[in-house]
Amino acid sequence: MPVIESFSEAITAFGVQRESNAYAKAAQRLYADEGRIEIDDQVVVSEGNEGAYVMAWVWVPDSALQGDSSGASDDPTPAGSFVTSQFRNHYKCPGCNHTWTDVWSAQCDDDCPECGTRHISPHKSDDV
Numbered sequence: 728m729p730v731i732e733s734f735s736e737a738i739t740a741f742g743v744q745r746e747s748n749a750y751a752k753a754a755q756r757l758y759a760d761e762g763r764i765e766i767d768d769q770v771v772v773s774e775g776n777e778g779a780y781v782m783a784w785v786w787v788p789d790s791a792l793q794g795d796s797s798g799a800s801d802d803p804t805p806a807g808s809f810v811t812s813q814f815r816n817h818y819k820c821p822g823c824n825h826t827w828t829d830v831w832s833a834q835c836d837d838d839c840p841e842c843g844t845r846h847i848s849p850h851k852s853d854d855v
Contacts, residue, residue, distance in 0.1 A: 817852065
């Protein structure tokens with residue numbers, strides 16, 4: 728393995744194309760918010776037993792540092808924002824029988840990450 732000398736080289740060595748990875752595509756759909764939360768085209772994904780961590784960039788404006796020399800805050804919710812409910816939806820594809828879960832802000836249809844069958848309704852949803 729070649730010597731990695733920069734963060735960019737590490738992303739290239741260990742990352743995947745966002746559009747070719749189901750977890751990275753789901754992260755883009757669920758969390759990306761231009762100018763606040765960015766997920767690059769080439770992204771590092773760390774898969775676990777029931778999901779994955781997907782590398783993302785979070786924008787912190789200089790104004791968030793005012794009055795707090797550490798930049799930290801006890802309130803993780805930025806001023807002017809709100810927290811919405813989220814649901815862990817459970818799906819089973821009628822086309823290939825693949826099962827998966829996905830977290831959404833609603834109990835909504837999803838597309839099968841295995842075969843691409845569209846508009847599959849969840850058979851169960853849990854509050855998260």
